[in-house]
Amino acid sequence: KNNVAVYYGQGDNQPRLKHFCEQTTSDIINIGFINQFPKHVGDFPGSNFANQCDGTFFPGTELLSGCHQIWQDIPSCKAAGKTVLLSIGGGSATTQSLPDDATGEWFADFLWYSFGPYNSAISSLGWTETMLGQLYPRPFLTSSVDGFDFDIEYNGGVGYAAMINRLREHYATSTEQTYYISGAPQCPIPDAQLSDAIAKSYFDFLWVQFYNTPGCSAADYVNGTGKFNFDEWVGVIEKSANPNTKLFIGLPASKAAANAGFYVTPDEVKPLVKTYMDKHPKHFGGVMLWEATAGDNNVIDGETYTEHIKDILYD
Numbered sequence: 001k002n003n004v005a006v007y008y009g010q011g012d013n014q015p016r017l018k019h020f021c022e023q024t025t026s027d028i029i030n031i032g033f034i035n036q037f038p039k040h041v042g043d044f045p046g047s048n049f050a051n052q053c054d055g056t057f058f059p060g061t062e063l064l065s066g067c068h069q070i071w072q073d074i075p076s077c078k079a080a081g082k083t084v085l086l087s088i089g090g091g092s093a094t095t096q097s098l099p100d101d102a103t104g105e106w107f108a109d110f111l112w113y114s115f116g117p118y119n120s121a122i123s124s125l126g127w128t129e130t131m132l133g134q135l136y137p138r139p140f141l142t143s144s145v146d147g148f149d150f151d152i153e154y155n156g157g158v159g160y161a162a163m164i165n166r167l168r169e170h171y172a173t174s175t176e177q178t179y180y181i182s183g184a185p186q187c188p189i190p191d192a193q194l195s196d197a198i199a200k201s202y203f204d205f206l207w208v209q210f211y212n213t214p215g216c217s218a219a220d221y222v223n224g225t226g227k228f229n230f231d232e233w234v235g236v237i238e239k240s241a242n243p244n245t246k247l248f249i250g251l252p253a254s255k256a257a258a259n260a261g262f263y264v265t266p267d268e269v270k271p272l273v274k275t276y277m278d279k280h281p282k283h284f285g286g287v288m289l290w291e292a293t294a295g296d297n298n299v300i301d302g303e304t305y306t307e308h309i310k311d312i313l314y315d
């Protein structure tokens with residue numbers, strides 16, 4: 001089954017998440033971002049979901065506490081059969097980095113207890129600063145995500161393999177459901193931020209950003225320039241900790257959603273997607289779009305860009 005993965009959370013004047021839960025076009029929704037990382041064990045991360053929260057933070061932190069529409073809508077997305085992942089990093093988090101593996105493992109614990117399955121013994125729905133060091137907050141209250149996405153775009157790869165391995169330890173304790181790990185490397189190989197984690201920890205999905213970097217992009221394939229390197233990414237996966245990782249073609253969902261020159265139209269991208277879908281049936285996972293609202297607003301011949309991509313995957 002080929003999937004459409006979309007990022008949600010950073011769209012201009014974006015609608016609430018439910019709008020996308022009600023559409024059949026996307027299968028995986030990455031909610032972005034946890035855009036500030038812990039500086040040491042015990043330090044809280046920070047978040048940003050653009051217009052979706054009410055501007056309140058957990059006291060003494062940069063972690064948003066009033067994302068009412070997100071926690072109300074996640075259950076409807078999951079009920080509609082979508083996989084909902086929480087994305088860490090993002091394009092604007094230029095200061096993001098982890099100092100060491102211990103901080104990565106702390107970050108994994110924090111994400112699991114705060115955004116994973118709700119456990120009232122270890123996290124509090126009404127978290128206050130007096131609970132620091134005792135209980136974890138619940139930014140999406142009792143709603144839980146299906147895993148975590150690593151959109152690590154800056155400052156190298158320290159701590160991410162340890163973080164992902166720690167998340168896998170938490171995932172193994174669940175009898176309720178499967179949890180996932182995904183990543184969004186840039187197209188040059190090796191990816192400066194994620195190559196170490198891809199080699200040493202188990203990813204389920206990798207959506208390569210075949211945009212914003214000249215030489216290996218989808219636009220290069222369309223223009224006959226550079227070297228679109230999906231084949232080489234299959235090679236990276238076959239040598240990785242999970243040779244069965246599903247590989248997605250990441251694309252901008254509108255002209256404005258990427259740096260100039262990297263947007264390709266549905267007609268332009270159709271031959272590319274068909275070629276690689278057929279060439280790598282074992283590894284091809286589908287298409288990732290940056291991002292949901294841009295795709296929704298990019299209507300071509302009466303269909304959104306996201307719908308066009310879904311049609312290409314299924315026709």
Ligand SMILES: CNC(=N)NC(=O)NC
Nearest residue numbers: 007090091151184209290
């Ligand atoms: C500028 N950074 C981005 N556009 N980032 C992404 O597209 N991440 C999936």
